[in-house]
Amino acid sequence: MGLGSWKRRGRRTLVAAALTTTIVAGTAGWASGHEQRPLTGPPPGTASWRADGSLGRGLPDPATASPAQVAAFFAGLGTVERHELAARHPSVVGNLDGAPTALRYEANGTALRAERTRALADAADSSRTPQERATARALAERCAELLAPGRRILAFDPRGRGQVAQVYGDLVRARHVSVIVPGSDIDLGSFDRARDVYGTPAGMARSLQAAAGDGTAVVAWVGYTTPLGLGPDAATGRLAEAGAPRLARFVQGLTAAGLPQPAVFCHSYGSVVCGLAAARLPASDLVVFGSPGLRADSVADLHTRARVWAARDDTDWIGKVPNVELFGLGHGADPTDSSFGARPVPTERAEGHTGYFAPGTDSLRAFVDITTGASS
Template identity: 40%
Template sequence: MPRAGRRRRTGRWRRALLAALVTGALVIPLSAAAQLEIPAPAPAVLAPLTSATLDEAYAANRANAVEASRMAAADGDGRRAAADRAMADPDRDFLAFDGRGSGQATEVFGDLAHADRVAVLVPGSDTTLDTYDRFRATALNLHRRLTRDAPNSRTAVVSWLGYQTPRTVSTTVLTAGRADQAAPHLREFVRQLHAITGREAHVTLVCHSYGTVVCGRAAAGLAVSDIALVGSPGTGAVSAAGLHTPARVWAARGADDWVEGVPHVSADLFGTTVGFGTDPVSPAFCAHVFTAGDGGHSDYFTPGSASLANLARIVLGETSEVTHA
């Protein structure tokens, strides 16, 4: 078959697969996709975030989490009440907290006020306050690795659940709608980080799964040093240059990550653009591809993994030590 014919056939197959994915998502019963509204107070009103107002913000968000826990318990939601109560622990520090609905939270690990290197973790689908502990574990693992590798460095890690993530089995996970909503909030958060740490701080975005779509949408002109994409279905850009960022763009995928089988194309289906384009670990994307080892989609932050070691090197600016795939 001529090459042009093979390309057309491959394109038709990929579009058909995307259509099947969309159709499958559409037929999920509404009862499975629905989320009950969870009562909670409005987020605390905070002074502009600076190094001087951090403790005030942390205290206000703890108090808000206490009230959210009380309201969830009164509503009969013991699971959310327990999650909120854990976030009110005096040893935990939140820059933002919103217990309403699926919830949002931004937690700090380390001394953010004096950090000169900050990693911001951006999560993928199915991350809510109810599943937040899984996301928190990734931030803790990265922070511990940074502390082990560079005990005298001034580093902090931030877990940024600052948007309503899509469900894995839904139409929203196949389009950039949630990412487009999230991007302005991520840009504003990075601006706040620089107000806290000073403009000279090196900020690295560490983006996982659908979070890489969020980072791709937010990247243009963002004041970050590096953007690391792991387990990415694509960013919506044809290449790293299409992100319009001065940051170094990194990408990795574990050998057992199911996202490899996702068609890395975009197509207009039912009047909506579905899919996220070029595979970030492909040569065509022109990212710095680093070793991620044999792990699966949820293993990039596993202690002892090649991916975690390389992510720590990227955050620390030790780019010559990063191992490449």
């Protein structure tokens, strides 16, 4: 091996070591990031749905039918048939990308009520451990919160840490649609937490919809298993690879249901998911902020027709993470670097890793313009 090869190998090793050290130092060690098992496959209740012969023909398979095929199937049903299917199979219809929006709201309401009933029964079951009963009580309370009047739940899956999608604004009549894809530490219990509001998809969605006005609907989408902490899961693409097909299918379902192509906003690790899904996303714009990388070297590598935007403010700690992808660690090039080719988003008034959607920031104003098509 020549001297040049030794030097190049040494530089790669140093970069990988720097990446690992940065992540470990920022999280008090790998132990703070517990390895997660991604939720994959079709929604709960799929076996019963597949066995349903009430219409005299097979129902579209949630695992294999495209959102366009799902949309065509429901378009061919009468009103009574639609509602009967939603009542019999709420967990499937509520999560079936391509199904009518209002029908998904209805089905998820049914699924939430049923899950709350099950959770309350578990909480009262003396044969369960105190921890199991406490977990059941928390789930019952969460379901009750999501059933509050005015909440529009477009997806709900209680398995694992739980997944949910909530709509802010009138999605059925919206002229402009956006989807928020979150990063680490977000699940059914935390997607709308009270602390660090603009670090949650619900807080981001609520802020964007309020700023953009009644013609815009924003979906806070928690449809993949996010990393916990900033340990190994956050440093690798494993969870993003599992989440990318789910995001692509969800967005395809919106457009198949007749909605306009959305702007997709991707925060932190969520931008890794978006980068891997980009080629399959029918989106008008792809906006990444606080991003560790998209597992791509440039906009061209994303193979998307969407306009690509990138934002990172100077106080965001993500800027200290080395932009490499080596030995399975890291997520590649910095999307805010001019060589990447993304359009810049102003961030002078944003603060920290979760301040991009805060009212009064230039980044939020830019996001509104992107959402409404006012940005060129």
